[in-house]
Amino acid sequence: MENKFRRIMRTEIHKGKRVHLFHDRLVTPTGKEVEWELIMHPGASAVIPIxxxxxxxxxxxxxxxxxxxxxxxxxxxFDKPDEDPLVCAKRELEEEIGYTSEDVTFLYKFYSSIGICDEVIHIFVAKNLVLSEQNLDDDEFVTIERYTLDELVDMIFDGRLSDNKTISAIMTYKVSLERA
Structure with missing residues (x-):
């Protein structure tokens, strides 16, 4: 038995500013036809600024x-699907918190919601921050807060942190420090 799914149809349902929604028809390895929805996303970067x-x-x-x-x-x-994840991370660092850094290292990447979306988020760590100027997009209204790693871990376990990419990034960063 072949263990591959075969796509026999893809229909675009919606093309948005950032995501596209598709309706797919596939044939399973057992020959059964199934229908799934897929959100296509250009990708993203996130950064842990220290x-x-x-x-x-x-x-x-x-x-x-x-x-x-x-x-x-x-x-x-990403501004475009083939944008360099490091470029995106550095841009977001400056736009959102008003810092730059030349000490930005890749930590890992992951699918944000693999069951329905192809978005891959690239996680970086930025050190030796240099004060610059915050340059928020017109639809961004943010406040900046600072926490120790232990405080953020506590916030994960008591439910005050609910964003998946942030939880994943903070815990991966913590483990990477413990393994170093």
């Missing part, structure tokens, strides 16, 4: 999906 005191610089911003303000690491969508 300030001179060793604190992580976070942003609190309104998110329409939760209809609430959410605490997150700075992040943003």
């Amino acid at each position: 300030d001179e005191d060793g604190k992580i610089v976070m942003v609190r911003q309104y998110r329409n999906a939760s209809d609430d303000y959410v605490l997150e690491i700075p992040a943003g969508v």
